Amino acid sequence: MTQLEAARQGIITKEMETAARDEGVPAEYIRQGVAEGTIVIPANIYHKSLHPYAIGKGLRTKMNVNLGISEDVCNYETEQVKAKLAWEMKAEAIMDLSCYGETAPFREWLVKNSPAAIGTVPMYDVKGVLHKGLKDMTADDLFSVVERHAKDGVDFMTIHAGLNRETAKHIMRNKRITNLVSRGGSILFAWMYMHGKENPFYEQFDRLLELLRKYDVTLSLGDGCRSGSGHDSTDAIQISELINLGELVLRARRAGVQVMVEGPGHMPISDVRMNVEVAKKLTHGAPLYVLGPIVTDVAPGYDHITAAIGGALSASCGADFLCYVTPAEHLRLPDVDDVHEGIVASKIACHAADLAKGVKGAALWDEKMSWARRKVDFKEMIPLAIDPAKARRYRESSKPEDEFTCTMCGSMCPMKTLDEILNNRNPEDDPFEKK
Amino acid sequence: MTQLEAARQGIITKEMETAARDEGVPAEYIRQGVAEGTIVIPANIYHKSLHPYAIGKGLRTKMNVNLGISEDVCNYETEQVKAKLAWEMKAEAIMDLSCYGETAPFREWLVKNSPAAIGTVPMYDVKGVLHKGLKDMTADDLFSVVERHAKDGVDFMTIHAGLNRETAKHIMRNKRITNLVSRGGSILFAWMYMHGKENPFYEQFDRLLELLRKYDVTLSLGDGCRSGSGHDSTDAIQISELINLGELVLRARRAGVQVMVEGPGHMPISDVRMNVEVAKKLTHGAPLYVLGPIVTDVAPGYDHITAAIGGALSASCGADFLCYVTPAEHLRLPDVDDVHEGIVASKIACHAADLAKGVKGAALWDEKMSWARRKVDFKEMIPLAIDPAKARRYRESSKPEDEFTCTMCGSMCPMKTLDEILNNRNPEDDPFEKK
Numbered sequence: 001m002t003q004l005e006a007a008r009q010g011i012i013t014k015e016m017e018t019a020a021r022d023e024g025v026p027a028e029y030i031r032q033g034v035a036e037g038t039i040v041i042p043a044n045i046y047h048k049s050l051h052p053y054a055i056g057k058g059l060r061t062k063m064n065v066n067l068g069i070s071e072d073v074c075n076y077e078t079e080q081v082k083a084k085l086a087w088e089m090k091a092e093a094i095m096d097l098s099c100y101g102e103t104a105p106f107r108e109w110l111v112k113n114s115p116a117a118i119g120t121v122p123m124y125d126v127k128g129v130l131h132k133g134l135k136d137m138t139a140d141d142l143f144s145v146v147e148r149h150a151k152d153g154v155d156f157m158t159i160h161a162g163l164n165r166e167t168a169k170h171i172m173r174n175k176r177i178t179n180l181v182s183r184g185g186s187i188l189f190a191w192m193y194m195h196g197k198e199n200p201f202y203e204q205f206d207r208l209l210e211l212l213r214k215y216d217v218t219l220s221l222g223d224g225c226r227s228g229s230g231h232d233s234t235d236a237i238q239i240s241e242l243i244n245l246g247e248l249v250l251r252a253r254r255a256g257v258q259v260m261v262e263g264p265g266h267m268p269i270s271d272v273r274m275n276v277e278v279a280k281k282l283t284h285g286a287p288l289y290v291l292g293p294i295v296t297d298v299a300p301g302y303d304h305i306t307a308a309i310g311g312a313l314s315a316s317c318g319a320d321f322l323c324y325v326t327p328a329e330h331l332r333l334p335d336v337d338d339v340h341e342g343i344v345a346s347k348i349a350c351h352a353a354d355l356a357k358g359v360k361g362a363a364l365w366d367e368k369m370s371w372a373r374r375k376v377d378f379k380e381m382i383p384l385a386i387d388p389a390k391a392r393r394y395r396e397s398s399k400p401e402d403e404f405t406c407t408m409c410g411s412m413c414p415m416k417t418l419d420e421i422l423n424n425r426n427p428e429d430d431p432f433e434k435k
Numbered sequence: 436m437t438q439l440e441a442a443r444q445g446i447i448t449k450e451m452e453t454a455a456r457d458e459g460v461p462a463e464y465i466r467q468g469v470a471e472g473t474i475v476i477p478a479n480i481y482h483k484s485l486h487p488y489a490i491g492k493g494l495r496t497k498m499n500v501n502l503g504i505s506e507d508v509c510n511y512e513t514e515q516v517k518a519k520l521a522w523e524m525k526a527e528a529i530m531d532l533s534c535y536g537e538t539a540p541f542r543e544w545l546v547k548n549s550p551a552a553i554g555t556v557p558m559y560d561v562k563g564v565l566h567k568g569l570k571d572m573t574a575d576d577l578f579s580v581v582e583r584h585a586k587d588g589v590d591f592m593t594i595h596a597g598l599n600r601e602t603a604k605h606i607m608r609n610k611r612i613t614n615l616v617s618r619g620g621s622i623l624f625a626w627m628y629m630h631g632k633e634n635p636f637y638e639q640f641d642r643l644l645e646l647l648r649k650y651d652v653t654l655s656l657g658d659g660c661r662s663g664s665g666h667d668s669t670d671a672i673q674i675s676e677l678i679n680l681g682e683l684v685l686r687a688r689r690a691g692v693q694v695m696v697e698g699p700g701h702m703p704i705s706d707v708r709m710n711v712e713v714a715k716k717l718t719h720g721a722p723l724y725v726l727g728p729i730v731t732d733v734a735p736g737y738d739h740i741t742a743a744i745g746g747a748l749s750a751s752c753g754a755d756f757l758c759y760v761t762p763a764e765h766l767r768l769p770d771v772d773d774v775h776e777g778i779v780a781s782k783i784a785c786h787a788a789d790l791a792k793g794v795k796g797a798a799l800w801d802e803k804m805s806w807a808r809r810k811v812d813f814k815e816m817i818p819l820a821i822d823p824a825k826a827r828r829y830r831e832s833s834k835p836e837d838e839f840t841c842t843m844c845g846s847m848c849p850m851k852t853l854d855e856i857l858n859n860r861n862p863e864d865d866p867f868e869k870k
Contacts, residue, residue, distance in 0.1 A: 070842055070843060070844065070845050071835075071836070071842075071845030071846060071847075072833070072834075072835045072836055072840075072842040072845050073833060073842045099844070099845075099847055100845070124847070165867050168867040169867045169868065172857075172860075172862075172865055172867060172868075177802065177805040177806055177809055178805050178808055178809050178850065179809070179849075179850070179853040179854070179857065180849050180852075180853050181849050181850070182849060183844055183847050183848075183849050185849070186849035186852040186853055187847065187849075187852065189852075189853070189856070190852050190856060192866075192867075193856050193866060193867075196866035196869065228805070228808070228849075229801065229802070229804075229805030229808070230790060230798065230801045230805075231798070231801065231802050231805055232805075268787070268790040268791045269747060269748065269751045269787055269788065269790070269791035270751060270790075270791035270792075270793075295747065295787040295790070295791075296783060296786050296787045296790055296801055297801040297804045297805050297808070298786065298800050298801055298804050298819060298820065298821050299779075299783050299820065299821045299822075300816065300820050300826045300829070301820060301821075301822055301825035301826045301828075301829055302779060302780070302783060302821065302822065302825070304740075305739075305740055305743050305780055305783055306783060306787065308740050308743070308744055309743060309744050309747045309748070309783075309784070309787055312704060312730065312744045313704065313744070313748060316704045316705060327825075327829070328829055328843075329843075330808070330816075330841070331826060331829040331830050331833075331841060332829055332830065332832065332833035332841055332842045332843065333833060333841075333842045333843050335833075344734075344737055345737070345740055348731060348734050348737060348740055348741060348744075349744070351731050351733065352703070352704055352730040352731045352741065352744055353704065355665060355703040355704070355705075355730070355731055356703045356704035356705035356730075357705075358705075363665065363666065365733050366664065366665045366666065366731055366732040366733055367612065367664070367666050369664075369732045369733050370612040370613050370663070370664030370665075370666055370667075370732050371612055373613055373663070373664070373732070373765070374612055374613050374614070381735065381765075384733060385733065385734065385735050385736060386733050386734045386736075386737065387734075387736055387737065390736035390737070390762075391735045391736045391766060393736075394735070394736055394762070394763055394766040394767055395766050395767065397767065398507070398508060398766075398767035398768060398770075399507075400506075400507045401506070401507055405507075406765070406766060406767055406768075407505055407506075407507040407508045407767045407768045408505060408763075408764075408767065408768050409505065409534070409618055410505050410506030410507050410534070410535070411506060412506075412534055412559070412618050412622065413618075414614075414615050414616050414617060414618050414620070414621035414622075414663075415613065415614070415616070417615075417621040417622065417624075417625050418614040418615050418621055418624070419614070420625075421624070421625060421628050422607075422614065425607075427607075430607055431627075431628060431631035431632075432600050432603040432604045432607060432627075432628075433604065433607075434631065
């Protein structure tokens with residue numbers, strides 16, 4: 001029985017209980033959200049090391065860390081260091097995007113050890129598993145890779161089932177600068193073009209659902225047609241695919257398969273709210289997993305910042321799950337430092353959005369920090385920082401003469417000035433109340 | 436004659452012409468904006484090295500770099516390196532916030548050499564100039580520092596003229612976590628409390644205007660009551676001061692003095708649009724200069740990111756001028772690397788907002804980058820990056836086997852996959868159009 005099927009039968013699973021405890025909400029709230037499909041708990045029945053997280057309506061914004069080896073950078077040990085960093089920094093999910101060679105051992109290691117949910121894009125792995133070219137691959141071949149990942153214990157999978165022939169016509173007819181920038185989507189599109197056939201995951205969607213249901217894999221409907229440049233944002237191609245995703249969401253829910261939807265991409269800030277709202281509407285309130293959005297194309301080297309802007313804004317408008325972006329985006333496979341920077345930026349975006357959405361308990365952290373600031377008590381501030389090590393490094397590199405100030409304002413510290421006045425005043429003799 | 440007075444008489448000054456050329460708008464557009472007060476051109480008559488920039492409605496979002504020595508970190512050479520970096524990176528303004536010792540030589544050096552507009556907060560400098568305690572300072576003393584800065588060629592000055600007795604009552608009556616976090620505001624408030632007197636810049640506002648008018652100093656009405664924590668955002672204290680600022684804007688304009696308004700501060704994302712809109716409304720469309728806003732309190736070490744989120748969002752809602760924030764904010768005086776990080780983050784926020792506002796020409800930069808991306812041509816991409824040196828460093832650290840890919844996707848590059856299909860297709864024989 002999947003989480004969705006259990007929820008519909010009124011059963012509160014232990015995964016729902018754990019998630020509810022983490023969020024500080026009643027387990028019944030989680031159950032209802034899972035039952036109606038506005039909340040998912042990615043939890044493959046074979047992922048025994050999982051600490052289950054719930055993603056969706058009314059809950060903390062979650063984040064995902066991408067990692068995995070590629071053709072040019074093929075070092076499993078480095079990827080393991082990244083995974084351990086992600087666990088340490090409490091990322092709720094890791095997507096293993098390995099797309100070269102024998103990927104199974106790393107995926108198995110991840111599932112065996114990861115408290116974070118594990119996601120994959122099976123299409124990245126077709127070459128590695130099937131040992132043949134796209135031209136020789138059959139639809140059955142593609143399904144076999146999905147099944148392999150499901151059996152391995154993967155909790156959620158990005159599958160570009162909405163990129164069908166109808167959407168492909170829009171791709172052919174509409175001009176874009178950057179066409180398709182989704183790796184998985186472009187491989188599927190190429191397969192469809194070469195074979196002159198419908199997308200097998202669309203055509204045989206029920207077969208896909210049956211397979212995912214068996215292991216309770218959460219379907220993450222990929223946005224193969226997301227924009228890869230601000231210029232291409234929110235066009236007919238993208239919305240055509242989104243319409244398909246909405247239909248597939250309903251079919252997945254009916255089949256008892258948990259489902260979320262992936263969102264764009266590159267877009268100007270002015271398109272963000274509209275994109276979240278149209279996605280939520282067309283996909284019937286399914287949890288929305290956004291990739292960025294990246295709000296300007298001109299900042300390679302700083303796309304953790306362009307994505308933090310877009311991510312914070314989209315999550316504050318209702319997106320539920322952010323895919324981190326590192327400073328290496330558009331330039332190279334990220335190294336361990338990039339992963340660290342990307343996680344911090346994404347955590348900032350999640351938390352800033354949670355404050356805006358009024359997520360339960362979110363403001364408490366900020367209030368604690370602000371009280372520590374008022375006391376100018378750095379010993380109290382530093383452990384509260386999102387990255388205490390960096391805050392400590394900065395503080396220790398430049399110490400003021402007076403411990404309870406900083407080197408920016410020194411003795412002109414406004415906190416101290418005001419506290420001296422307000423703590424020592426006599427309310428009976430307030431100069432501002434005198435006539 | 437000030438820029439404002441000239442504009443009202445229908446005169447297009449050479450400063451307006453330069454600004455119009457930079458923006459690609461007619462000089463008459465700038466003149467009209469200056470005349471109605473929705474645009475300012477900070478340009479002290481004694482600042483001969485200035486490249487004048489216009490700030491306000493319909494124009495590119497501008498950015499300011501703070502620097503200056505403090506009590507604990509007192510090295511003029513470092514501050515000169517920061518200033519040169521700001522010029523090199525095309526910051527439109529520099530605020531010299533020096534607040535310790537003999538500040539005049541550095542200020543004079545800045546005015547002599549800076550193409551960027553120079554701003555100061557005269558209250559930071561009262562100790563340095565007057566050599567006496569706050570208790571012994573008279574209102575005339577405070578004015579003498581403003582006059583000194585004006586004579587030195589400072590283009591715009593932050594003066595907290597709106598923090599009057601009425602607002603002070605709100606400060607006494609309303610509970611905040613972080614009280615006042617404005618250095619200048621808190622010093623003025625302390626002076627008012629000690630002396631039991633009205634804010635001299637409010638009480639003798641006409642005297643202030645006369646002084647500023649003489650040198651065409653743009654008045655930047657300080658928000659001494661901005662929130663220093665998300666918790667305190669947009670309360671009675673802040674809005675009470677803002678009402679005063681609105682009245683002072685009209686008086687400044689009547690006196691022929693260019694005026695802009697400073698905005699908060701710390702606030703959740705959900706408060707940003709409202710803050711920009713209420714500020715624009717109450718201050719009659721005056722150019723809005725925002726400090727952050729910082730959208731969560733918990734990220735010291737990363738406040739260039741929290742401020743980029745808030746800055747991008749507020750500028751996309753109508754703020755005109757962003758004060759940069761560095762990773763050192765809340766921890767120490769920034770070093771040169773911090774200044775670099777702060778400038779890049781703020782430039783990203785400005786440009787992302789310009790895309791959202793549809794500022795003339797802004798999208799062209801992104802489109803050029805996107806065309807280069809489509810060709811996977813890194814030689815073309817890197818010079819287009821906001822920080823080409825960092826983009827180059829990343830690219831060169833991790834080279835793919837095929838020059839026209841990157842190490843993230845390698846041969847699975849979606850750009851290449853799509854180009855191969857779309858460039859080689861026969862529109863007469865499109866598989867997706869077949870029945």
